[in-house]
Amino acid sequence: MNTAPGFVDLYTPKLVTILREGYGLAGLRADAVAGLTVAIVALPLSMAIAIASGATPAQGLYTAIFGGFVVSALGGSRFQIGGPAGAFIVLVAATIAQHGMAGTILAVFLSGFMLIAAGFLRLGTYVKFIPYPVTVGFTAGIAVIIFASQIKDLLGLVLPGPEPAAILAKLPVLWAALPTFDVATIALALATIALAEGCKRWRPQWPGLLIAVTLAAAATAAFDLRVETIGTRFGGIPSTIPAPELPDLAWGKILAVLPNALAFALLGAIESLLSAVVADGMTGRRHRSNCELVGQGFANVASACFGGICVTGTIARTATNVRAGAHGPVAGMLHAGFLLGFVLLAAPLAAHIPLASLAGVLALVAWNMVEKRAFATLVRATPGDAAVLLSTFLLTVFRDLIEAIVVGFALGSALFIHRMSKTTAVAATPLVAEDRADGPADERIPYDERAANAPDIVVYRIVGAFFFGAAASIGAVLERIADTHRALVVDFAAVPFVDATAAHTIEDLARQAARRGVKLVLTGASPAVARDLRAHGIGGEAVAWADNVDAAIVLLRARHP
Numbered sequence: 001m002n003t004a005p006g007f008v009d010l011y012t013p014k015l016v017t018i019l020r021e022g023y024g025l026a027g028l029r030a031d032a033v034a035g036l037t038v039a040i041v042a043l044p045l046s047m048a049i050a051i052a053s054g055a056t057p058a059q060g061l062y063t064a065i066f067g068g069f070v071v072s073a074l075g076g077s078r079f080q081i082g083g084p085a086g087a088f089i090v091l092v093a094a095t096i097a098q099h100g101m102a103g104t105i106l107a108v109f110l111s112g113f114m115l116i117a118a119g120f121l122r123l124g125t126y127v128k129f130i131p132y133p134v135t136v137g138f139t140a141g142i143a144v145i146i147f148a149s150q151i152k153d154l155l156g157l158v159l160p161g162p163e164p165a166a167i168l169a170k171l172p173v174l175w176a177a178l179p180t181f182d183v184a185t186i187a188l189a190l191a192t193i194a195l196a197e198g199c200k201r202w203r204p205q206w207p208g209l210l211i212a213v214t215l216a217a218a219a220t221a222a223f224d225l226r227v228e229t230i231g232t233r234f235g236g237i238p239s240t241i242p243a244p245e246l247p248d249l250a251w252g253k254i255l256a257v258l259p260n261a262l263a264f265a266l267l268g269a270i271e272s273l274l275s276a277v278v279a280d281g282m283t284g285r286r287h288r289s290n291c292e293l294v295g296q297g298f299a300n301v302a303s304a305c306f307g308g309i310c311v312t313g314t315i316a317r318t319a320t321n322v323r324a325g326a327h328g329p330v331a332g333m334l335h336a337g338f339l340l341g342f343v344l345l346a347a348p349l350a351a352h353i354p355l356a357s358l359a360g361v362l363a364l365v366a367w368n369m370v371e372k373r374a375f376a377t378l379v380r381a382t383p384g385d386a387a388v389l390l391s392t393f394l395l396t397v398f399r400d401l402i403e404a405i406v407v408g409f410a411l412g413s414a415l416f417i418h419r420m421s422k423t424t425a426v427a428a429t430p431l432v433a434e435d436r437a438d439g440p441a442d443e444r445i446p447y448d449e450r451a452a453n454a455p456d457i458v459v460y461r462i463v464g465a466f467f468f469g470a471a472a473s474i475g476a477v478l479e480r481i482a483d484t485h486r487a488l489v490v491d492f493a494a495v496p497f498v499d500a501t502a503a504h505t506i507e508d509l510a511r512q513a514a515r516r517g518v519k520l521v522l523t524g525a526s527p528a529v530a531r532d533l534r535a536h537g538i539g540g541e542a543v544a545w546a547d548n549v550d551a552a553i554v555l556l557r558a559r560h561p
Contacts, residue, residue, distance in 0.1 A: 010122075010288060010290055010291065011076075011119075011120075011288070011290065011291045011294060012288070012291065013073065013074045013075060013076065013291060013295065013329070014075065014076055014077060014078045014287070014288070014291075014328065014329050015072070015073055015074070015328070015329040015330070015333075017078075018078065018327070018328035018329060018330070023327075023328070023330070026327075027327040027328065027330070028327075028330065030325050030326060030327040030331075031326055031327050031328065031330040031331035031334055032331075032334055033324060033325060034321050034324035034325055034326035034327075034331040034334075034335075035321075035326075035330075035331045035332065035333070035334030035335040035337070035338060036334070036335075036338055037207070037320060037321075037324040038081055038317050038320050038321045038324065038331065038332070038335040039334075039335045039336075039338035039339050039342075040207040040209075040210045041207060041209060041210070041316070041317055041320050042064050042068075042081070042083055042317055042335060042339060043061075043210060043339060043342060044209050044210060044213045044353075044358060044361050045083075045084075045209065045316075045317070045361065045365070046060040046061050046063065046064040046083055046084055046339070047060045047061065047230070047237075047350070047353070047358060048060075048358035048359075048361045048362050048365075049084040049085065049086055049088075049089060049362070049365075050063070050084055050309060051230075051234075051355065051358060052086075052089045052093070052146065052149050052150065052362055053084070053088065053089045053092035053093050053096070053309060054092065054093045054096040054097070055092065055096070055101070055104075055309050056234050056237075057230055057234060057237055057350065058234075058237045058238055058343075059307055059308055059309055060083075060084050060308075060309070061237065061339055061342075061343055062241075062242070062303065062306045062307055062308040063083055063084045063303045063308035063309050063310070063311055064082075064083035064084060064335075064336065064339050065241075065306075065336045065339045065340050065343070066299075066302045066303055066305075066306045066308060066336070067082050067083060067084075067299040067300065067302060067303035067308055067311030068081060068082040068083045068299070068311070068332060068335060068336040068339070069299075069302075069332070069333050069336035069337075070082070070295065070298050070299035070302045070311075071272075071295055071296060071299045071311060071313065071332060072329040072330070072331070072332025072333045072335075072336070073295075073329065073333055074291075074294065074295035074298050074299070075291065075292050075295030075296065075299075075313075075329065076276070076287050076288030076289065076290070076291030076292035076293075076294075076295060077275075077276040077279055077280075077285075077287035077288075077292055077313070077318075077329075078279070078283070078285055078287070078326075078328050078329060079279040079282075079283065079285075079318055079321050079322050079326055079328075079329075079331070079332075080272070080275060080276055080279060080287070080292065080313045080318055080329075080332065081313070081314055081317040081318045081320075081321050081331075081332050081335060082272075082296070082299055082311050082312065082313055082314065082332065083311060083312075083314055083317065084308075084309055084310065084311070085271055085310070085312045085313075085314050086142065086143075086146055086362070086365050086366070086369060087139070087142050087267060087271050087312070087369075088264070088267065088268075088271075088309070088310045088312065089142070089145070089146055089149065090142060090145050090146075090401055091260070091263055091264060091267060091310070091401060091402075092104060092309050092310060093149070093165060094165060094260075095107055095257070095260045095264075097165055098260070099256060099257050099260065102247065102248060103253065103256065103257050103260075104257075104260075104309065105247045105304045105307060105308075105309075106247040106248060106249070106253055106254070106257050106261075106304070107257040107260040107261040107264055108261075108264060108300050108303060108304040108308070108309060108310050108311075109246075109247050109261075109300070109301055109304035109305070110254065110257065110258065110261035111261040111262070111264035111265040111268060111297075111300050111310070112296075112297045112298065112299070112300030112301035112302075112303075112304065113297060113301065114261060114262065114265035114297070115265050115268060115269060115293050115294070115296050115297030115300060116293070116294050116297030116298065116301075117297075118265065118269060118293050118297075119290045119291065119292070119293030119294035119295075119296075119297060120290070120294065122290050123269075123290075123293070124269070124273060124289030124290040124292060124293045125289060125290070127269050127270055127273045127289070130270060130405075130409060130412075131388060131408065131409065131412030131413075131415075131416075132374075132378075133378050133385050133386075133388040133389040133392065133408070133412060134388060134389075134392050134405060134408035134409055134412055135270070135274065136371050136374050136375055136378060136389060136392075137388070137389045137390070137391070137392030137393040137396065137404070137408055138392050138393070138396045138401060138404050138405055138408065139369055139370070139371065140369070140370045140371070140375055140393050140396075141392065141393045141394070141395075141396025141397045141401070141404065142369065142396060142401070143365075143366040143367070143369040143370045144167075144366070144396075144397050145167060145396070145397060146362055146365065146366040146369070147362075147363055147366040147367075148167050148170060148171070149170075149362075150359040150362050150363055150366075151174050152174065152177075153185075153189075153228070153355045153356055153358070153359035154185070154186070154189045154356060154359045154360065154363060155178070155181045155182070155185065155186055155189075156180075156181055156182030156184070156185025156186065156227065156228070156356065157174060157177040157178070157180050157181060157182075158177060158180040159173060159174075159177050160177075167397060167398065168398060182227065184225045184226065184227050185227050185228075185354070185356040186356070188216050188219070188220070188225070188227060188354050188356040188357055188360075189356040189357065189359055189360040189363070190360070191212070191215075191216060191219075191360075192212040192213065192216050192356070192357040192360030192361065193212075193360045193363060193364060195208065195211060195212035195215065196208040196209050196211075196212040196360070196361070196364055197364070199211060199212075209361055209364075212357065212360070212361075213353055213357050213358065213361065216353070216354050216356070216357035217229075217349070217350075217352040217353045217354065217357070218352075220352055220353075220354045221352045225354070227354045227355075227356060228354065228355045228356070229351060229352055229353060229354050229355060230350050230351055230352075230353045230355065230358075231350075231351030231352065233355065235351075236347065236348060236350065236351035237343065237347040237348075237350045237351070238343075238347065239343060239344060239345075239347040239348065240343075240344075241306070241340070241343065241344075242306055242307050244305040244306055245305060246305065247304055247305075262402075263401070263402045264300070264310050266402065266405070267312070267401065267402075267405075268296055268300065268310060268311070268312040269293055269296070270405075271312040271313060271314075271315075272292060272293070272296045272312045272313035273287075273289055273292060273293075273313075274313075274315065275312075275313030275314060275315045275318045276289070276292055276313060276318075278315050278318065278319060279318050279319070279321075279322055282319065282322045282323075283322055292313075296311065296312060296313070299311040316365075316368070317335075321335075375389070384415040384418075384419075385415070387411060387415075388408055388411045388412045388415060391404075391407055391408060391411055392404045392405070392407065392408030395407055395408070417467075417468075417469040418469065420464075420465055420467070420469055420470070421469035421470040421473070457486070457487040457488075457489070457553070457556060458487075458488055458489070459489040459491060459549055459552070459553075460477075460478065460488070460489070460490055460491065461490075461491035461493065461494055461524075462474060462490065462491070462492060462494065462495050463494040463495075464494070464495070464496075465495070465496055465497055466492075466495045466497070466498045466499075466502040467497070467498070467499040467501065467502055468499055468500075468501035468502070470502075471499075471501045471502045471504075471505045472505075474502075474505065475505040475508065475509065478490065478505075478509050479509060479512060486517070486518055486519065487518065487519045487520075487521070487556045488513065488518055488519070488520050488521070489521045489522075489523060489546075489549060489552045489553070489556070490506070490509075490520070490521070490522050490523070491523050491524045491548075491549055492522060492523065492524045492525040492526070492529055493523070493524030493525075493548070494524075495525070495526075495529055496526075496529075497528065497529065497532075498529055498532050498533065499532075500536070503532055503533050503535070503536040503538065504536060506522070506533060506536075506538055507536050507537060507538050510538055510542045510543045511542070513542065514541075514542035519544065519556060520542065520543050520544070521543070521544045521545070521546055521552040521555060521556065522538070522543060522544070522545055522546070523545070523546045523547065523548055523549055523551065523552045524547070524548055524549070525545075530545070
């Protein structure tokens, strides 16, 4: 294994960096306050997200405790808070429906190793290349699906059978069950939303979500409301921690859940690195993307061993951590410790929490997930960006999240290639340098009118990236030029890079020029561009090389006076 300092620095957890800088009582105090603040926010969210995913509220807490601890201890961000995330609700629910809870835990376990591998392969650098319209589109689509999944618990509906997972199948079933709505359930859900939003607006320093859920639970117990609670559906939350154990690693089961594991890893990488970027923007720090992926990978392995679900960096909890004044990763580790204390000391109280209240929490999560201003801006911006956004959004809602990301990325890449190809052109230039007005008069090179009027020598400069998106059009232009002149100079001074398709285009041009007796001179190529062109066999007697256009003209005149 490479042990060079650069490699070590790349994968050094931020916790180690903080400790090296010197960690004292003041930092511990700041991290303790921030960790407690985040734990208060994470407590209802972790349970709500797990329930919406088809898991138990205890599994949501185990995910936040064990996965969250490892994310902070081994990750590459100072402020990242890990735990179950709303973005995974769709994928986890679908995996549970397809493979059961045991298969889901196995998929989480495998996704952890995929993330570790991605980190050591340094793929974290490339996650940022996912187009912005894709992230906005799939996030909005996930929000719609989350809200749709909570309608039953928000209204207290009674369904004749299992609730369909697909939204097109779900909505007619919910519509048919509307007459079964429960007034008390709706009142608790609306009260939770109103209290949480009221605290956010008028008392932002208060833990609005926890206050709303606690009061809803108190009202349910005090008035003996006949609504569904964590206790009635799940029997409460165990006040003990399960012993770690490996999932069933039978080869057939591994192959069955492999696509789900890959989906978990892909979405986990995107979500965690987006969250780390948000934290960087709030603090002016820089995260280590590949170290973050490795940390997220180990966190998912740990979560699976304790029966948890997917772990990723969570934007809302990470932002809360920053705003609460966290000093470093110890805040995230303490957040996990505070949640562990709740499970060990106060788990029986959770049995009274009404599911309508947790559904209200997720309704707020869904609303806040949608980047409403960005969505509206992208729809109006350009037809291409709007197409990428809406395609990703609609595929997420009505088809599949990973399919939406792949299609959105492909459309975004095609749009980028199209735009890049428009910026690359072939421009005519004088045969020799024109008057250089930026230098002293005695250093100016006079314009050579005889050379400019020479009909059989032409100089063309390629401007912009010379790649497959522009190669065909530029190649056609250069071929037409070569048909009518005895010498062609192609200037690469304004070309930052060439790809294999572009090099092949020049190779074809050289062969055609040689057949027609046209001398081809390539000039101005940077060392990297020249190396790529020569690697494709461009050279020999058919092609001459010169440092610049002036040198090329001198060369041609010497050979053909």
